[in-house]
Amino acid sequence: MERNDQLKALFDPQAVAVIGASRTQGKVGHLVVSNLLAAGYQGKIFPVNPHGGEILGLTVTSSIEGLPRGLDLAVICVPRAEVIESLERLAAIGTRAVVIITAGFKEVGRKGYYLEEEAASICRRHSMIMLGPNCLGLVNTANGLNATFAAGNPEKGSIAFFSQSGALCIAILDAALGKGIGFSKFVSLGNKAALDETDMLRALKDDPDTKVILGYVENINDGQAFLRAAQEATIEKPVIMIKSGTTPAGARAASSHTGAMAGAEDAYQAAFTQSGIIRVRGVEDMFHLAMAFSTQPTPTGPNLCVVTNSGGPGILAADAAERSKLNMAPLRGQTVDQLKEFLPNYAALYNPVDIIGDADASRFSKALEVVIADPMVHMVLALLTPTPAVDVEAVARAVAAQAAVCGKPVVACFMGESKVSGAREILRRAHVPCYNYPDSAVMALDALFRHAEWKKRPLPVEICYMSNTFHARDVLDRAKAKGFTELVEFQAQDVLKAYGLPVPKTILARTSDEAAQAAKSIGYPVVLKIASPQISHKSDVGGVVVGIDNEEDLRKAFLSVTNRAKRVKEAYVMGCLVQEMAPKGSREVFAGFKRDPQFGPLVLFGLGGVYVEVLRDVSGRLAPLSLLDVGEMVREIKSYPILRGVRGEPPVDFRAIEDVLLTLSQIAVDFPEIEECDFNPVMAYPGGALVVDARFTLGKPVAEES
Known part of the structure; x- marks a missing residue:
């Protein structure tokens, strides 16, 4: 079965069976059936329970064998001990996709791990796609599919979300309901025994109902596959992710500078940077960006104009822009002249445009209209504080009206809480993101611009240099045959030369006489370095002397360096390297x-x-x-x-x-x-x-x- 057909069975099933459906309110098997009905799912629903009867008005099928062959989707809610048998029986009737909500698998230890492996093996053998186990389920608002046990049904929207954490899914669903944020798809990955983040990126990239993809990630199994899927997805639509757990305790000490600095966090950050994923640190920031991406057009440039009724918040917005990739737009003289026609004499006519605290909705609307028309302005922030003179809801309607027709990104920041709550609701219904503080608004606009720039990047060009890999392989093989676990400087140079890397003239000297001959051959001034496989950081033991310009100083340095090195426990000192100095100005x-x-x-x-x-x-x-x-x-x-x-x-x-x-x-x-x-x-x-x-x-x- 093709992967797309399998995913269609998961996201757009014609029929859903709930294995372990229950009559008891509050039980998972009851909540799943209830959510399918409440969400308005139009396909067939088959509650499965050996006791038969009726659940929420639906006739109960008493066994899996009583389900229609070729069933699209089965949601498994039975106890762990019954999951494997249920999968075998579902496979026997040709079920195409399963969601295993049941917990108690690899998250609880060895026995659970082997059960999970067995479940995944059954699904692979029978070409059944599997979500979970230990997951919340999934939602597709386009067809009313809510195959979860979470409370409430998310609104329909253009944001897709997937998460490894079921608990976070529940919290985000609840928060989204409170904020009026809608979803296209909502997926709890659970233990990721089969489907993972890479599969979600590939599926959601082509989903016509999804404008922006959100994800919460704890770990990624196949980093290279994830990287390729993310690079393909971000060309089509923005991908915003939270990544946790990147600093595991107990990482082994590394001998090299790279090993000391290159942790899991660095690898994930590099992956996100190279794939175009927008990384955020928390759920609130993720929602801030999602609101902007799901409602606003793509900016054509980095220039931001702030229109505000308060100078202080306007300065905060300008400061936030300075810390981002955005510029405060230089307004044209014609724009400034137009603002002068209706703004008070004491208004600030340059960006940020401060239209003064007594501004009404009409003044806000005119100022927005004028700056939006300026071709130097690529995006606009309408920034309001609820002064006694302002009708905040009227201003919200004015901002919404301008945003609806301008074709440029327009976001709002209405500072405060109780006095602006009604205005924020007006803006939400008008699909204009409204933020509590200026830095959040600027962060969202900055993300819009960065993603627009990412999509315009040229295709990466990889360069393959001519190299003598056979010689390099021979060097490494000989080192391993001698039991070496490290190649240091004089040994490593042969590998560097095989790849055509520029290296200074270097000669290994075992005695001070050999050092003198080497320096004469290379030419003064030279550098002297200790040669020992066990001494990684030569400077720490006084093992490097630079700028030696005569033989007497060279011999003294040789004796001094080798004597210091011999004090290093278990260090095998082979002598010193005599090396040419790098050019001045290096x-x-x-x-x-x-x-x-x-x-x-x-x-x-x-x-x-x-x-x-x-x-x-x-x-x-x-x-x-x-x-x-x-x-x-x-x-x-x-x-x-x-x-x-x-x-x-x-x-x-x-x-x-x-x-x-x-x-x-x-x-x-x-x-x-x-x-x-x-x-x-x-x-x-x-x-x-x-x-x-x-x-x-x-x-x-x-x-x-x-």
């Missing part, structure tokens, strides 16, 4: 990756050196990286101006840094057994970049792990 940057269990290699970039873990000024993306990815990574760190050049310094070669990141990404993809990698520092300068120090941490290849 700036240290850092690049690395860590393999995330869900999403694969997470590539990080930031300023390099000894403080990289302390400052944590890094950007991250999931491999494979595109040209657009690396360009954004380099430019979104806070210290980007240092690379661009300050106080007359020339900028570094950004193309060279981007090449290093793209090559690093390719190494991560080519060699799954590399768990972590550090390039720190990479010396970037106006004419290029040198990978000065590298470290690879090895794990088992994928084939060995399986």
